[in-house]
Amino acid sequence: MDKNLSEKIKVLSFICTVMVVYRHGFNLHAFGLNDNIDSYIAFIEYGISKLTEVAVPYFFIVSGFFFFRYTYYDKNEYVKMLCKKIHSLLIPFIFWNIVGIIPLILMNQFVFEDYPWKYILQLFHSDWNGVLWYVRDIMTLMVLVPLYAWIFVLNNRWLYGVVSILLFLNWIPVDCGWVSTEGMFFFFLGGLLQKNESVIKKRIPISLLTVLGTIWIISCFFFPFFWHIHRYNTLLGIIILWQTYHYLPKQLFYWILNISSYSFFIYVTHAFIVKGMKVSIAHYFWGNEVVALISYIILPLLTVGISLYLGKAFNKLLPNTFRIVMGGRG
Template sequence: MTYYLSEKLKVLSFVAIILVLYIHSGFHDIPNEIQGMAFNHYLQESISGMLGRCAVPLFYVISGYLFFLHTDKGISDIGRKMKKRIKTLLVPFVIAALFFPAFYLLMEQLPFTGNYINGEEAFSKNLQLPVAEILTSLFWHVPEGTAPWAFHLWFLRDLIIIVAISPLLYYVRKAIRGSVLTFVLFLLSFFQFEVVPVYALFWFMAGDAFLVKLDKVNTYWIPAVFIVLSVLELAFPELPWKQVRIPIIALGIVSIWNLYNRIVPITFELKKHKWLAIACQFTFFIYLFHEPTLNIVRKLLVVLLGHSSLGFAINYLVSPWIFACLFILVGYCFKKCLPRNYAVCVGGR
């Protein structure tokens, strides 16, 4: 991996986490939010829905590329990477999963906080459930749902599952070409599987098979097609867009990948851009703990900006950046004051 590519992955990961913040900063069509505010609806759908849907697949693509990088020694390298992922993925997942209910329980003890967190009922009622159901909701998914209490952790949960089956992936990948395996997973993504996250697995293996080849796909028509399809999807949402979701997202990822190459020169060095370099250090920290803390920022802004179309629009546009700046500061202080604790929380990143 070249130095330019290494820096590129760091910057694009930070861009992706900003898009994730936009996804979770949107307001809904319910009373006292953006019901009937068409401009706000289309603004959110354009950023969170059309562009934002590329964020998580991009994380999987990068993860797949990095996982199978430097595995020339065979299954022993896969075992080494699996062992490393216990520290870098599993431990942070457990900590973040426990942080989510702990934060809600803390908020219940503080007066005047109910309006700044989601949920109509006290979270402590969940702790009256059977132990097995509590553990399932913490680390797998809530009843009748697809994500755990800390709903944003579904990405990390599925990534851990993929790493757990990586020896099998390694042998299948070795038996057939990576591109063939990716195509098979694409076909399987149209079906529902209870345990195996096929959708995530598709992007993970696509990163291994195609990421380094994207630089060769340097054409203007790809972002143009992505934009046109996104506009059509906004205009005609009743059409069966779900059937072509993956190809459209792939066009978006290729567009982002090559746009970076056009904007950032080959001589770029992240260390020479102090604030961007600092921000990129806390991408994973922001991901782990942005829920439910992000809600406080965007709901406080509602108090300041009001329940108007313009107020909601400004709130939506700025809250991810305000939160990112605040959490970069929190992460920086945490890392400086308690470096060992911080290292454990983010898996040594």
């Protein structure tokens, strides 16, 4: 893979991580506010929530794109892949879930079970750190690859088309189940893009991109509950995200690229930080729409800054441990 494509994926991964933070910064319920779309704050928060739905599908696409560079019907390749994923996915999954127990205990929200095996279920349900459902699903899709990798081995366009249509029709947007329909569709789509890398190198003219971007934004803010266009809206958003990259200011691009190695750390730690801050502020400003809106705009950015600072401090203090619990990232 060429350097430009690698940098593009890193920069957009960081941007999508910030989007995920904004998704968890949603605070209408925390402030006890009406989520009726007629409310200006609900209009803004639901609109941004719809915009940021492209983040997780993008992560699945990238995972599928890298994963399907290889075939896994050779026993050695499959075993080698499993060993690699233990380090890059399973260890971080277990570690950051266990870390999530601490704030749950402090907030008296940890569920103590009567039987030890139920803790295993809690772990793989990501009950202790909800954002890790994505890592759980990625691991599951990778472990099960012998069941469906034959599709890519046959490399038949008609077969690709049929499978894509079936997965698309089965796809439920924002599905976080195990294994999610969203994950299956976009992970497979990433594999298709790996087979047809020339597609992702095409550029849409700025005039057309502007029109499509305007349509997407209008759809997100004015039709947030219109489920008939939900899936098409997400696909359009991913295309716009990918194409908008070309028009990022160079200074912003290089700044993001320099800190992009901390994307995963921000991803696994942000939920505790943003939730703690928004709940604390809501406690003192219950029902205040102005404070809620300001908090919604500022707290996710503040959370990214705090996570970034903690990540750098962790990496500097315990570099070997940091590398292990980050799965080799950073």
